Amino acid sequence: MVYIVEDDASFRKSMERLIRKAGYEVEAFGTANEFLTSADIRYPGCLLLDVQLPDTDGLTLQQTLNEKCSILSIVFMTGQGSIPMGIKAIKSGAVDFLVKPFKSDELLTAVREALERSTNGAAEALEKDSVNALLKTLTPRENEVLRYVIAGKLNKQTAFELGTCEKTIKVHRSRIMKKTKVSSLADLVRLAQKVDIQPVD
Known part of the structure; x- marks a missing residue:
């Protein structure tokens, strides 16, 4: 599953079409709150996340997801990105930090990498749960x-x-x-x- 959280409706719809055309399931949201209310963050997936949102900023949402132990992999998107912001996002676990406007193949490459990382992370989490069950x-x-x-x-x-x-x-x-x-x-x-x-x- 690929989630998009982007407040620009036209840009959000164009990304949704592109990703769906590439063969992925997509759900798109205009705010962080809509995403948190509707998305199931317990399962593997990719989150395409705009840095600036109407109700919060992307880095805060990333922190919230980390606190909830989400295994979604995040790709940040921004039209006003800075190097320090990108470094902070990557250090907190983001897969990539794309500066708008970016090319379609850049986006799809980041999505593939994010989904692969998230799936691997889910497998590792299941393995850890299994080991912890034995150790208990x-x-x-x-x-x-x-x-x-x-x-x-x-x-x-x-x-x-x-x-x-x-x-x-x-x-x-x-x-x-x-x-x-x-x-x-x-x-x-x-x-x-x-x-x-x-x-x-």
């Missing part, structure tokens, strides 16, 4: 041991630092592997990295 099955002690395991600590070292016996650590380690459905230490390390679990120092 671990006990607090197992979560603690996990950080030692992915740090490459031996069972004997972990037992000493946690004030327990090596046999207990072996049991915890076995349960961690079983609950997270991995078969090797390398797989466990990769799984932990996906959700930013840090090994102990």
